[in-house]
Amino acid sequence: MALLLAVLLAGCASRGLETADTTALSLDRALILAEARQSLGIPYRYGGTSSRGLDCSGLVQRAYARAGISVPRTSRAQFRALPQVEQARPGDLLFFATAGSGKPSHVGIYLGGGEMIHAPGRGRQVTITSLGLDYWQERFVGAASLPAP
Structure with missing residues (x-):
């Protein structure tokens, strides 16, 4: 399933999103995902x-703080x-250029299974969304992992 998602996303994005879902998560990743949920x-x-x-x-900063990890405040600084990373694992960050500049202006936390959790914008709530949507595929600019200890 993850391979299929990666192939689909690679064909539509300027830089294809590849994922590496695993069942075993580090404590840091488990804490990040728990706070995000x-x-x-x-x-x-x-x-x-x-x-x-x-x-x-802010969602990212809050979830990463739960695992004792300090990250910058804005998506671009993050x-x-x-x-x-080339392959996103659960707990990694996914960055998107949503403001038309080609630079990261939105970030979500990869949950696994082709989904991310994010705060989508004014009038909405923190939610889970599918990365299979064309909107995300077309705007994906990269993924980042937890900082080295």
């Missing part, structure tokens, strides 16, 4: 970093600071 339903709030409201990079 606990954030489901929190309303989007630009600049938000709390249960009162989250933006996409993209620059974290080690880029």
Whole structure:
């Protein structure tokens, strides 16, 4: 399934998203995913970093903090600071150019199974979405992993 998703995404994205889903997760990754899932339903709030409201990079910052990992505040700074990977694993970050500039302007956390959790925008809530949607395939710019300890 992951291979099929990678092939489909590679054909549509400027840089294809490849995934490596595994059943065994490190403690850090498990904590990140647990916090991200606990954030489901929190309303989007630009600049938000709390249960009162989250933006996409605020969700990442909050979930990574649960695992004791400090990351920069914005999606663009997160993209620059974290080690880029060819294959996304659950807990890794996925970056998208949604503002038309070709630069990362949106980030989500890869859940596995071809899905990510993210804070999609004004008027919406933190949610899970399929990476098989053309919208995400066309805007994918890269993936990043947990920083080295």
